[in-house]
Amino acid sequence: MTERVDKNSSYLNAMSTTGTRTRVKDVSPTSGMCPICIRECPVLCEISLSSFRGREVLYPSPEYFGESTAASLKDYYLDWSHFQILSTVRGAKGIEENPDVAFFENVDIETTIGGIPHKLPIWCGAYGSTLVAKKNWDGLAIGCALSGVSIVIGENVCGMDLNSRFENGKVVHSDDMSYRVKKFREFWDGKYGDVIVQTNVEDARLGVDVYVISKLEVNIIERKWGQGAKAIGGEVRISDLDRAIQLKKRGYIVIPDPEDPVVQEAFKRGSIRSFERHSRVGMPRLKDFVEDVEWLREQGAKKVTIKTGCYRPADVAWTLKVASEAKVDVITFDGAGGGTGMSPVPMMNEMGIPTVHLEALVLKAAQILKK
Ligand code: SF4
Known part of the structure; x- marks a missing residue:
């Protein structure tokens, strides 16, 4: 118990x-x-x-990494349990005001997100290169496609794919990325929801955006500024020395340094059992970002979205202002704190703004922006 x-x-x-x-x-x-x-x-x-x-x-039970998700244990004193759904006995919304028609099976909850029709108000994401995301991709992608909602392929998928091919430092093929996009499309009706590809600093450097737009006909690119689990870049754990070296060569920060002979010796002896692969923090600037969004549209992106973490209130307001100037189609604000198991426990617990508080901030900032 x-x-x-x-x-x-x-x-x-x-x-x-x-x-x-x-x-x-x-x-x-x-x-x-x-x-x-x-x-x-x-x-x-x-x-x-x-x-x-x-x-x-530091990390939530590393022995379960790849087979688990993780959450904060801190009580934020305001959560979903403090809300009640209040129904009404007068009138109806989303359905005709008629007792013979207003039956729950007939209720229409279709909506549009960023101009994309959705059968349900759900935007599912983002599932990147972490093992637990990769292992569960089929169920998630097929479920979203059949349900008529969107799903986001998260960061670092091409960079982590052993079978990715590169030319002049840019990705030209990734088995994993190609598989993920095609799996969603196999069950997609072509109208409701879509598959989005998220790109962080390393993905942008590797040309993932151009690859998925030009070769896989992806319509929507997401720029990643952070996540709710931690206000730093994404991380995964690597237990293979050659793979750690390969990822370092592809431009990732890998610690301890897998090319250091002392570290290699320690790994072979078993005193170092795994490596951490870290992504960089984006640090966006207004002018650069507006130009970046224009560039993405020139490359063929039909829509551009932002995924950001739960940063301080001034950053929440700034994000909305920048997104408004760049005319992005959707912003995802990710509340603290949980993830796929590579967020340090103290960061999950102590960093960032919990979802309910964050939603209040986003709403307030949007109202100010509207004036
Ligand atoms: S606080 Fe002290 S007594 Fe309590 S579990 Fe920790 S070490 Fe033991």
């Missing part, structure tokens, strides 16, 4: 995401520590584990 999430700072010192627990349950609300912290403690709490194996508490 799971235990309820602790309020205040009590949750800080014992989390299922890191496999830690405290010796007693009535912990200090300020630090999460047992009120009497003893020398001969028989259990591992967050503090004791991080004091000698700190990296093990």
Whole structure:
């Protein structure tokens, strides 16, 4: 039986995401520590584990990476459970005001997102190069196509694909990207929803946008500025030395450095078991971004979208202003905090704006922009 999430700072010192627990349950609300912290403690709490194996508490249970998703354990004091759906006994919306017609099966919930018709108000994304996204792509893509909604292929898919081919530093073929686009299209009716390809700094450098527009006839390109799970670039874990070297050569930041002979020796001995592949943070500028969107349209992108994280309120307002000037079609604001398992636990818990709070900010900023 799971235990309820602790309020205040009590949750800080014992989390299922890191496999830690405290010796007693009535912990200090300020630090999460047992009120009497003893020398001969028989259990591992967050503090004791991080004091000698700190990296093990950085990521949510790495042994489940590729087979799990992860979420924050912090109680943000405002979430979906605080909302109620209020129905009315007078009139109807989305259907004729007629008791014989206004039956739930007849309700029309079609909508348009960025000018694209959707059978349901759902925009599903983004599923990038992480193992859990790759493994579940068929179910997600087919489900979205059959449901008439959109799905986003996330960042780094071409860069992580072992079978990608490059010419002059630009991608000209990727088995994985091609497979993902075709799998959606196989079940797509050509009208409702669409498949979107997301591009981060590395993807743009590798020419993923031009490749998918010109070779795979993708209509929509998403520029990525961040995600809700962490206000940094995307990450994955690599347990193969040759692959780590290959990714470094393709332009990714890989730590520890897989080309360092000392690191290679440590990996062969087993004292280093995996590498982290990091993506860069975009750091967009107004003028550059407006020109970038114009360039994407010249390349053939029918629509351009932004995916951003849950940055500070001034950045939320700035994002809306830039998007408005660049005339992008859709913005996705990703609320804190969860992901596919490569967001450090402290970042999932402590960084960014939770979804409900973020939606209020976005609404307020949009209202100001409208004036
Ligand atoms: S080390 Fe101290 S705070 Fe951590 S579980 Fe043991 S007694 Fe509690």
